[in-house]
Amino acid sequence: MDNPFADSVTDSTPKRARGRPRKTLDERDDGNRRQALLSAAARLFRRQGFDGTSTRDIATAAGMQSGSPFYHFKSKDALLYAVMEAGMHSAIERQTKALQGKAPAADAAEAMRRLIKAHFDVLLGPGNDFVPVMLYEHRALSAAERATLAELQVRYEAVWTPVLQALHDKGQLQAPVKLSRLLILGALNWTVQWFDRKKGASVDELTDAAMRLFLRLPN
């Protein structure tokens, strides 16, 4: 919206290939340069930290010149925020899918397993740098941005509460629900620091270990 290069409103043809030709046909596929910047930023922010990454690093990784990221993003800070917001939305989306059609109270242990697995997938999946950046570069945000993101985080974490409450009521979870949620999510989030897809336990084994560590399961 508000794009000064947009065709006039009367022109509603669905064809998109008209207008100024792009450099090569498979690159420059319209708005995907923004995506390239986001991905490059996520990877670099994760590896080197926000302050340890220059906008030039990001531009180079996305195949651009040093000033070009600022055509797509107002500031380096806006880039960081966009990465984190994308991360949170993907996490919420995957969490929602994981619980689809499940009544948490009916089989709370199964719901718990799905929540843990979804969390690991979004955290440890190949190329999933967005959520780790969101977890570990929190500090670099402005207060206003932090507040907006906090709403998404509250939404995400709130989904755990009824599941944990049901497990607590059944005696499968012994610690207080709120502290349990904080400690459990901490244990999961910390896996980013040590988990290695190429060796050691798989995500499924990890999920299993977490279930047995936190809950009193039968057998």
Next chain:
Amino acid sequence: MDNPFADSVTDSTPKRARGRPRKTLDERDDGNRRQALLSAAARLFRRQGFDGTSTRDIATAAGMQSGSPFYHFKSKDALLYAVMEAGMHSAIERQTKALQGKAPAADAAEAMRRLIKAHFDVLLGPGNDFVPVMLYEHRALSAAERATLAELQVRYEAVWTPVLQALHDKGQLQAPVKLSRLLILGALNWTVQWFDRKKGASVDELTDAAMRLFLRLPN
């Protein structure tokens, strides 16, 4: 040792006030300037991150001019390393004291509680910024420094293993010992992100919750 300003060896008087007078009597108490730099660096590295903190910030916080930190430390990197090493040594020391005179296998649950409490104390105690820096600024170290610190971390984490093994043998810990250690330490380390001494649970309540979350305790 190796201090070029030290008095000659033959002079063994315990008096320390001789020689070039210091600016004021309560400041400049010989080698405590180095400590002031370390403390200031720890606090700032934790709040703003390593890359987000300038050596000028640190100098100002320690009451020095911009170039002076380099009189005490060879580089900004050396300062970071010194902070982390001090953090690890304090953690190991407190851990050792916490288990003093305890045979882990005899009362594994009690040993576990002491390990958790010691960990929280070193992590969440007022002004204890050294260990959090060590946990969250790992990335900024050189490979050689990381390797040296890794030895200390291995020593620290190794203490947990026999305790967890004993708990596992008794059936009080259900998940595999190694994954348990990783997940548990993650849960504890993450508390740095949310724990607030001024509200919510106390360290003792937190320790209690962790015990009940991870172990199958009687009653």
Next chain:
DNA sequence: CCTACCGATCGGTAGG
């Protein structure tokens, strides 16, 4: 430890 300074790098912008 301070003063004065250097080369390098950084986020961001104007103008096309």
Next chain:
DNA sequence: CCTACCGATCGGTAGG
């Protein structure tokens, strides 16, 4: 999006 550029800041050093 690129080119050319600016002001600011940074880690570090020489010389005292």
